[in-house]
Structures are given as C-alpha cells and as structure tokens.
Amino acid sequence: MKETIEAINQMQAAGVIGRYAIGGAVGATLYLEPAATLDVYIFVALPTTNESSLLSLAPLYDFLKSHGGRIEYEHIVVGGWPIQFLPLSNDLERAAVEQALPTEVEGVATWVLSAEYLVAIALNTGRSKDHVRIVQFIEQNAVDRNKLQAVLGRHGLTSKWQQFELKYLKETDE
Amino acid sequence: MRKRLAALSFTEKVKILEKLRDRSITLAASGLRRNEERRSTHKATTVGQHANTDIRLCECTVWEPCVCGHQPSYHCALCCLELTPEQFKEARKRGWYPSAGT
Numbered sequence: 337m338k339e340t341i342e343a344i345n346q347m348q349a350a351g352v353i354g355r356y357a358i359g360g361a362v363g364a365t366l367y368l369e370p371a372a373t374l375d376v377y378i379f380v381a382l383p384t385t386n387e388s389s390l391l392s393l394a395p396l397y398d399f400l401k402s403h404g405g406r407i408e409y410e411h412i413v414v415g416g417w418p419i420q421f422l423p424l425s426n427d428l429e430r431a432a433v434e435q436a437l438p439t440e441v442e443g444v445a446t447w448v449l450s451a452e453y454l455v456a457i458a459l460n461t462g463r464s465k466d467h468v469r470i471v472q473f474i475e476q477n478a479v480d481r482n483k484l485q486a487v488l489g490r491h492g493l494t495s496k497w498q499q500f501e502l503k504y505l506k507e508t509d510e
Numbered sequence: 511m512r513k514r515l516a517a518l519s520f521t522e523k524v525k526i527l528e529k530l531r532d533r534s535i536t537l538a539a540s541g542l543r544r545n546e547e548r549r550s551t552h553k554a555t556t557v558g559q560h561a562n563t564d565i566r567l568c569e570c571t572v573w574e575p576c577v578c579g580h581q582p583s584y585h586c587a588l589c590c591l592e593l594t595p596e597q598f599k600e601a602r603k604r605g606w607y608p609s610a611g612t
Contacts, residue, residue: 337524337527337528362524362527365520365523365524365527366520366523367516368516369512369515369516369523369577370515370518370523370524370526370527370530370577371530371577371578372527372530372531372534372576372577372578373527373530373531374531374534374535416528417531439520440520440521441520441521441524442521442524448520476512476516478516
C-alpha cells in the first residue's frame with residue numbers, strides 16, 4: 337500500500353489530480369476492524385481545462401502507467417493494489433474529500449474520508465455491502481451520530497437515513 | 511478481539527488487509543473448492559439454515575473466526591469454510607458475533 341499511496345501523492349504533486357481521499361472498505365478500515373477487500377476506492381478531484389468541461393481519467397492513467405501501473409478491467413494496479421478512481425460527482429463527495437482526515441500508511445501521508453462521510457456516501461450508494469458497512473459503523477460506535485445527522489441533513493439524505501434506520505437499525509438501538 | 515483489531519493503527523490494519531487480499535487471491539487460484547477428494551460433507555441436520563443440502567464445514571485444528579464481515583455465514587479465517595455449530599458456540603463465548611441469533 338505504501339507504494340500505491342506514494343504513486344498517488346506523486347501524481348497529485350505533478351498536478352495530474354487535485355485533492356483525493358481513500359474511501360470504500362479500505363477507508364472504513366481506519367475506523368473499523370479490517371475487512372477483506374480486493375481493491376481501493378480513491379475519490380479524486382480532477383482538474384478541468386478551459387477547452388472542455390468533460391472530465392477525463394486519461395492523464396491519470398497515463399501517469400500511473402508510466403510509473404509501473406497496469407490496467408486491469410476498471411482498475412489500475414499500482415503497488416499490488418487494484419485502484420478504482422472515482423471522480424467527484426456530487427456535492428456530497430466534494431465535501432467528503434474537502435473534509436477528509438490526514439493520516440499515514442507506513443510513514444507516507446494520505447487522506448481518508450471521515451467516518452460520517454463514509455456512512456453518508458454508503459447510504460447514498462445503497463448497495464447491500466454498503467448497508468452492511470453502515471451497520472458496522474453504528475454497532476461499533478465508530479461514527480459521531482450528531483455529525484452524521486448534520487452531514488445527512490446538508491445533503492438531503494435525512495429521509496433515506498430514516499428509512500435505513502427503520503429497516504436495519506431498530507434492533508441495534510434497542 | 512474486534513475492539514483490539516479496530517484499535518490498531520491504520521498501517522497495521524492495512525497490513526492485515528494485504529494479508530486478507532493475498533489469501534483471497536491464493537484461494538481463488540487454488541481450485542480448492544473444486545477438489546472433490548478433499549471435500550468433507552456434513553448433512554445439514556447439524557446446521558438448520560442449510561437443510562437438505564450437503565455443506566462443507568471448517569475442519570481446521572487451529573481455527574479462527576473470520577473478520578471479513580461477510581456474515582452470515584460465519585466462517586473460518588484460515589480455510590474460509592463455515593464454522594461448525596460447536597465452533598460457532600465457542601466463537602460466541604469469545605465475544606464474536608454478538609448480534610447473531612443462537
């Protein structure tokens with residue numbers, strides 16, 4: 337992972353990407369017990385050019401390929417980890433990356449989404465595995481419920497959360 | 511155990527993730543699940559949720575509940591096979607699966 341993070345940091349220093357933060361299962365690992373995962377989700381701000389408002393991952397892939405990365409399906413493998421880069425697609429993700437927490441892996445600086453934003457994004461994404469992860473955050477008291485409510489409120493997710501609570505958290509809270 | 515794991519540093523946790531990833535890749539490449547000769551079948555009367563099916567249960571001498579969160583089924587961290595009812599009971603005694611039904 338050290339090699340992976342170093343490559344991403346180099347790419348950021350070179351201006352190929354803007355801010356970034358680790359999300360998904362690897363990001364959640366900062367707060368929870370480690371859970372098996374095969375890839376790393378990186379939320380990434382991509383610079384736009386004046387010529388086009390379309391975002392392109394091509395410069396990012398070109399950079400990593402020239403630094404030993406190889407493409408495998410939707411991932412690019414760097415330092416043994418398949419990485420999926422997720423360009424920021426809404427205000428929730430933009431705020432999540434802006435407020436990501438600095439941490440380090442084997443002495444290399446990096447950023448991880450906060451627990452509250454990981455939960456909010458998982459709720460917004462809404463796959464079964466996202467729901468499982470949210471329950472883990474709640475059961476392990478790994479999320480600040482007040483901060484979470486504020487994030488959910490700011491991003492129009494309160495009603496979705498209430499439905500989720502009814503369906504999955506009733507027993508946990510009792 | 512869960513609390514201890516959750517309290518590790520991010521670097522230590524990432525190392526565990528790498529081990530879990532490598533193990534998954536090794537298992538996927540080994541063809542273990544296709545090896546009929548080594549398959550141990552147990553009638554489902556021992557595990558209610560699998561009634562009327564043959565299932566494979568953990569036979570490890572030294573076993574560990576898996577932390578991967580893909581629950582249920584509750585399975586062994588070393589062989590990825592489902593825990594026996596006795597192992598499940600023992601795991602619960604050790605503080606695992608607090609929200610699981612008995």
